[in-house]
Amino acid sequence: MIRIIKQVIFLVFLITQGSLAWPATQGTRPIQEIRIGYVPILSQLPLVVSYEDLGISNRSVKIIMTRFGSFNGLEAAMRVQAIDFASLPVITVLKMKINGIDVKIVGQCSAGGSRLVTRNKGGLKDIRGLLIGVPDLESNENLLLSLVFSPMDMRLGIEYKTIGISLGTVIEDYTGNRIDSMFMPEPFGTIIENRKIGFMAEGQKDVLTGKFLTVLTINSSFLNKNKNIVSACLESIVKACGFIEKDIKDLKAKQVSILQKKYFDYDEDIIASSLENRKGEISFTKFLPEKKEINRFSEEAVKMKILTHSVNLDDLLSLEIMKQAMEKK
Incomplete structure (x- = not known):
């Protein structure tokens, strides 16, 4: 009963803060639809917080939220246009573009939120010889490790190794000793720390944490035909980010932490602790990805042979709608 009361209070708060969507039209049958995919990690909170208002208060649009257990599944759904909109690792989006999948980057809704956690206390150099679990071998986490460790004479595949692991099995993989360490999105690091079976590697703040990781991505055909829906979604996401920061x-x-339970199903205390303490230097205040950051990851991905060549960002970035959404927050 207490939880229900809290959820009602939360929804009342959203309503009193003003609708995050455009005014609803009369009638009960939705006339437009958008399919949004997400994975249960804290950097994707703006998508579900936004949906709580946009999907409930607006009757002129039908929003279908689909949860995926990995970025691989999310990417596959985008490739076959089973979903229209998602927040994906930037390298995944670049690879899709190279493969002829017509998508656009329309912004970002978070930064940071991933941490390197190890079984024993120590610094970055103590990672030598370990097998590190990452969300995907094409993830920004994997590329960040390469960017940081290479100047330390720690080469991927020689001084350390990485393996892609599913978000649904990461805790089991760690506790089952199938990986030695992990550089994964929150709340997994907090879960490990809470169980007292791991430590945040020393020296990673502002080196591995707080970094640009995923971008808001949309199918180009959907964007071209439904700019009003995209505009409403981005306005809603910007305001949702403001709500999260204020909370x-x-x-x-x-x-x-109460709201996420329906979508992520994590312990509320774990989520509150992770967000309150800014684990992984997570923030929800940046909305425009920078070309230089995308190029930095692109160049490293080419070196690692994840990408065959660079991508023309002018043809990939479409940030005007996000800029307009930011002006309305």
């Missing part, structure tokens, strides 16, 4: 500051992330 962290004023209420120690209590409201967001």
